[in-house]
């Protein structure tokens with residue numbers, strides 16, 4: 001249905017010759033196509049415009065990597081930027097604040113957006129994956145069938161549902177749910193509210209008073225991912241009036257391109273917590289920014305294109321770094337770069353593994369439980385050194401060590417371990433530099 005972005009771009013870039021850096025004109029040409037792709041994916045115009053401006057600035061003047069075309073490189077920059085923008089603080093994805101029981105979660109959104117279904121899906125997930133005791137309550141007094149619908153979903157998921165009491169208003173039901181959740185020892189209770197077809201002040205006022213009674217730990221806005229630009233207005237209204245802590249995008253199993261996700265993220269700044277991909281009760285996924293980015297850009301070939309560009313760019317960076325090592329230079333900045341690279345490549349097997357002679361060291365590190373968290377701490381330590389210290393860590397006196405460790409929120413022994421590792425690696429680099437200039441490094445990288 002949609003033309004892939006890479007097809008468009010390859011046409012554009014066939015005409016361009018390879019230059020040293022991406023010129024403003026190259027980038028502008030490519031970004032015109034990207035803009036069309038964004039708008040086709042239903043990203044709202046102002047958001048698309050801002051995004052393009054940001055990428056234009058970032059991409060112009062960037063060195064063109066040897067083995068990718070300028071078009072591929074622009075796509076990679078676009079893809080990375082899109083992913084970063086969608087991710088925001090990615091610690092929020094798929095996570096709900098449900099630590100102090102009974103934690104209320106308020107579900108809000110337009111009618112038909114998938115609130116009731118999503119309520120049951122989240123309840124099921126919290127029960128099955130996190131072992132929480134969950135209670136669901138329907139506050140939808142507008143449609144008689146709505147309460148029964150939740151009751152049925154409760155039976156299908158095995159999650160408890162607050163019994164229906166005829167004639168109660170939503171506020172009374174919210175109070176009863178809270179009471180029941182407290183007395184019954186529940187960890188979480190979900191309040192499924194009524195929706196209207198459009199934003200409606202009366203309904204908003206009702207949801208607002210429910211919020212004041214329930215004091216929700218999470219207020220999740222459920223939005224139909226197919227609604228595109230409209231989703232932004234809905235999100236802005238609900239957030240302004242009720243205060244939203246996260247978004248669930250539904251119907252992402254459909255043909256929609258997910259532009260709503262980007263627009264909502266950009267406009268409200270609220271994290272997208274989950275993506276719903278079907279009517280079945282386990283069709284709820286954590287939000288994966290890279291996946292949605294691919295979808296917005298036209299998917300398929302773009303992803304492999306980006307991967308290829310990524311690999312090439314990383315190989316070139318590694319090569320540049322090796323040249324420094326051969327000259328006997330390996331300071332803390334290099335170590336930080338290596339560490340970050342490792343983090344990206346998922347651990348030691350990455351960069352070090354590619355270099356002959358590094359096997360033993362890499363094993364040692366693996367044994368020392370060299371995981372993501374450790375790497376992040378080490379990078380923090382390096383970052384709290386001064387420029388001079390990074391260039392020459394031998395300068396570090398005990399008092400500075402204490403400061404640096406404290407600056408990173410860590411202890412001196414951890415800094416000492418880092419310094420020792422740096423010395424070992426620097427030695428190794430020096431030896432390798434002396435041993436063979438060309439052959440072995442090239443062999444290791446290609």
Ligand code: GDP
Nearest residue numbers: 111112113114115116117250251276277278279
């Ligand atoms: P509510 O009015 O906001 O409570 O919406 P409902 O939960 O009742 O959902 C409305 C319809 O959308 C139902 O038929 C659901 O089965 C369907 N639905 C909900 N979420 C999804 C989804 O992620 N994908 C698809 N394809 N259908 C969904």
Ligand code: MG
Nearest residue numbers: 115116140146
């Ligand atoms: Mg409903």
